[in-house]
Amino acid sequence: MAGGGGGGGEADAAGERAAGAGLGSRSAAEERSLLHPSLFSAYSDEDLVERAFEPAQKIVVSISSDPDDPDADDEHLYYGGHAPPFSWRKLWLFTGPGFLMSIAFLDPGNLEGDLQAGATAGDTLLWLLFWATAMGLLVQLLAARLGVATGKHLAELCRDEYPDWARRALWLMAEVSMVSADIQEVIGSAIAIKILSNGFLPIWVGVVITALDCFFFLSLENYGVRKLEAVFAVLIATMAWSFAWMFIKTKPNGKDIIIGILVPRLSSRVISQAVGLVGCVITPHNVFLHSALVQSRKIDPHKEYQVREALRYYTIESTMALVVPFMINLFVTTVFAKGFYGTKEAGNIGLENAGHFLQEKFGEDFFPILYIWGIGLLAAGTSSTITGTYAGQFIMSGFLNWRLKKWIRALITRSFAIVPTITVAVYFNTSDSALDVLNEWLNVLQSIQIPFALIPLITLVSKEQVMGVFKIGPRTQK
Numbered sequence: 001m002a003g004g005g006g007g008g009g010e011a012d013a014a015g016e017r018a019a020g021a022g023l024g025s026r027s028a029a030e031e032r033s034l035l036h037p038s039l040f041s042a043y044s045d046e047d048l049v050e051r052a053f054e055p056a057q058k059i060v061v062s063i064s065s066d067p068d069d070p071d072a073d074d075e076h077l078y079y080g081g082h083a084p085p086f087s088w089r090k091l092w093l094f095t096g097p098g099f100l101m102s103i104a105f106l107d108p109g110n111l112e113g114d115l116q117a118g119a120t121a122g123d124t125l126l127w128l129l130f131w132a133t134a135m136g137l138l139v140q141l142l143a144a145r146l147g148v149a150t151g152k153h154l155a156e157l158c159r160d161e162y163p164d165w166a167r168r169a170l171w172l173m174a175e176v177s178m179v180s181a182d183i184q185e186v187i188g189s190a191i192a193i194k195i196l197s198n199g200f201l202p203i204w205v206g207v208v209i210t211a212l213d214c215f216f217f218l219s220l221e222n223y224g225v226r227k228l229e230a231v232f233a234v235l236i237a238t239m240a241w242s243f244a245w246m247f248i249k250t251k252p253n254g255k256d257i258i259i260g261i262l263v264p265r266l267s268s269r270v271i272s273q274a275v276g277l278v279g280c281v282i283t284p285h286n287v288f289l290h291s292a293l294v295q296s297r298k299i300d301p302h303k304e305y306q307v308r309e310a311l312r313y314y315t316i317e318s319t320m321a322l323v324v325p326f327m328i329n330l331f332v333t334t335v336f337a338k339g340f341y342g343t344k345e346a347g348n349i350g351l352e353n354a355g356h357f358l359q360e361k362f363g364e365d366f367f368p369i370l371y372i373w374g375i376g377l378l379a380a381g382t383s384s385t386i387t388g389t390y391a392g393q394f395i396m397s398g399f400l401n402w403r404l405k406k407w408i409r410a411l412i413t414r415s416f417a418i419v420p421t422i423t424v425a426v427y428f429n430t431s432d433s434a435l436d437v438l439n440e441w442l443n444v445l446q447s448i449q450i451p452f453a454l455i456p457l458i459t460l461v462s463k464e465q466v467m468g469v470f471k472i473g474p475r476t477q478k
Contacts, residue, residue, distance in 0.1 A: 057225055058298040061093040061310075084309070094313035096229040097293035098321035099236060100387055101140055104286035105133065105325035106239060107384030108188020108377060109181060112351050113273070113280040113443050114329050118336030119346040121270040123252075123260030126333060128274055130261050132281040133326045139282060139454065140318055142472070143290040146461045148310045149470035151301035153292035154453070155398020157460050171399035173452035177284040178395060179420060180442045180449075182388045186210050186421045189381030191352045195374035204422055210385055211418045225296045235383040236324060242376030243331040246369060250362060252334040276443030281329070283446055284453035288398070289391035290318075291457075307470060351377065 117125045147153050152160075158170050190206025201209075266274060299310045336354070339361045340346045349357055355373035362369055396402055396412065424438065464471045 053225070053296050055298075058296060059093060059096075059225060060298050061090060061313075062298075090309075091313050091316060094297060094310070095317050096225065097144070097290065097296060098140075098314065098318035099324075100229065100232055100293055100390075101286060101290040101318065102321040102325050103232060103236070103383045103387045104181075104283045104289070105136065105281055105322065106236070106328055106380050107181065107185050107280070107283075107388075108191075108351060108381050109184035109280040109283075109443055109446070110325075110329060111188070111332055111377065111380060112184065113277045114332035115336040115349055115351075115354055117270070117273045117277050118333040118338075119340040119343075119349045120273050121267070122337040122341035123256045123334060124265040124267070125270065125274060125277060126257065126260030126330065127262065127264045128266070128277055129281070129329055129333060130326065132278045133322060133329070136282045137319060137322050139287060139457070140290050140322070141315060142457055142461050143287045144294045144314045144318060145311060145470060145472070146457065146467070147291035147294040148299060148314065149301055149307050149467050151295065151299075153295065153394055153398055154288045154457060154460070155292075155395050157466065158456050159399055159401060161460060161463075161466065162456070167399060170452060170456060171395070173449055174285060174288060174395045174399070175392075177446060177449040177453070178388060178392050180445050181283055181285060182385065182392075183421045183424055184442055185381050185384040185388055186418070187381075187424065188351055188377055189385060192374045192378035192381055194352070195355055196371060196378065207418065207422050210381065213382065232383055232386075235379045238379040239328055239376050239383075240324060242372050242379070243328050243335075245367070245372055246335050246358070246376075247331040249369060250335045250338050252338040256337075257330070257334055272444065275447050278447050278450075280443045280446060282450055284449045285388065285391040285395065287453040287457055288395050289387060292391075292394040292398075304469065311470075 189210040190203045193206035299306050355370040359370040460466050461472050
């Protein structure tokens with residue numbers, strides 16, 4: 001400690017540096033390696049400090065003109081009662097976590113829910129899609145608020161704030177949610193690979209390929225968070241192009257779309273599709289993910305003006321990010337409503353045969369709609385698989401406090417999902433309809449899991465002991 005103890009402190013420091021010193025001179029990592037050499041011997045003290053992102057990985061978001069104190073201008077304005085003027089450059093620096101979070105609104109489970117809602121209910125559930133997305137935005141803003149204001153993500157705070165039995169129960173529910181979502185994501189990618197290979201590669205081979213490419217894309221994080229965010233930007237753009245092209249090709253009725261969004265209608269025969277639509281839009285593991293992703297920017301939670309600024313830009317960024325998945329989900333729902341609502345095929349459409357049904361309905365073209373569907377589905381599956389693995393790492397390390405290297409955590413997280421997914425792929429490989437039914441019920445399972453993430457989130461973000469002045473309530477401070 002600096003400035004403490006005078007000569008006694010210097011003597012202690014000299015004693016610690018002396019070669020051959022006793023137990024008192026050993027570092028914490030060395031003592032732990034003596035107790036558990038197989039587990040801790042490869043770790044330094046720095047490795048044993050668990051973080052969502054290492055300090056060197058975090059992106060600096062200050063753009064002040066003062067080189068000596070880059071935060072001086074913003075701090076002066078905030079404490080003077082005025083927010084600094086809006087900056088597009090600063091918004092760009094904050095842009096990234098929201099778009100990674102938005103991937104969960106675009107995974108193959110969502111596409112399954114969209115196409116089944118469109119084929120079964122036409123445009124009548126578009127209002128539910130809109131309000132589920134709006135509710136999802138509110139939930140994600142609360143998750144971002146929690147992560148920015150505390151410097152910890154939701155899983156870490158659950159570990160700190162809840163008794164052991166509750167922590168383990170919440171962890172189990174989070175894992176069930178993550179694995180069920182991951183099964184859909186990996187199966188969706190595998191189906192896309194089968195479509196694009198003209199059926200040459202079976203689903204189980206696509207599952208293995210998806211597992212391997214997930215590790216490849218996650219390795220890009222070693223070259224900087226921005227590189228990984230750029231990959232997601234390309235995948236989102238690919239999905240937007242693919243499904244927008246399908247929308248333009250099929251020409252759904254604009255008047256029916258507007259009525260579907262503005263007029264709430266719900267029939268008893270589409271209850272399961274409605275519940276699945278909500279479950280695939282609001283995914284529990286995404287709450288844990290977003291509360292961790294916002295920590296990829298260099299923000300000091302102890303500096304109120306930095307937190308306020310981060311919340312300001314993250315609110316804008318997350319809102320912009322969720323406009324894109326809403327439009328893509330809208331495209332998919334309306335395309336299948338236009339093509340199959342009221343037809344005999346409506347009850348039999350799923351991820352695997354959807355492209356073939358589209359091809360039969362809307363015919364050949366220079367770009368066959370079957371392969372456009374396959375490209376969009378592959379982009380959705382690949383991107384959501386990566387974010388699912390990312391979320392699994394945060395969930396495991398947060399709840400269990402497992403201080404493992406990131407690649408080991410990724411391997412364990414992948415194994416949780418890949419083993420049941422390969423089992424599902426082999427078992428359902430000869431039955432497309434059974435696989436579609438499974439996906440539909442997995443969406444319903446996601447709906448059931450929502451409270452196990454939402455209740456802890458709302459509870460923690462409402463506690464002054466956790467959030468300080470940034471807790472939510474009747475007089476929430478921005």
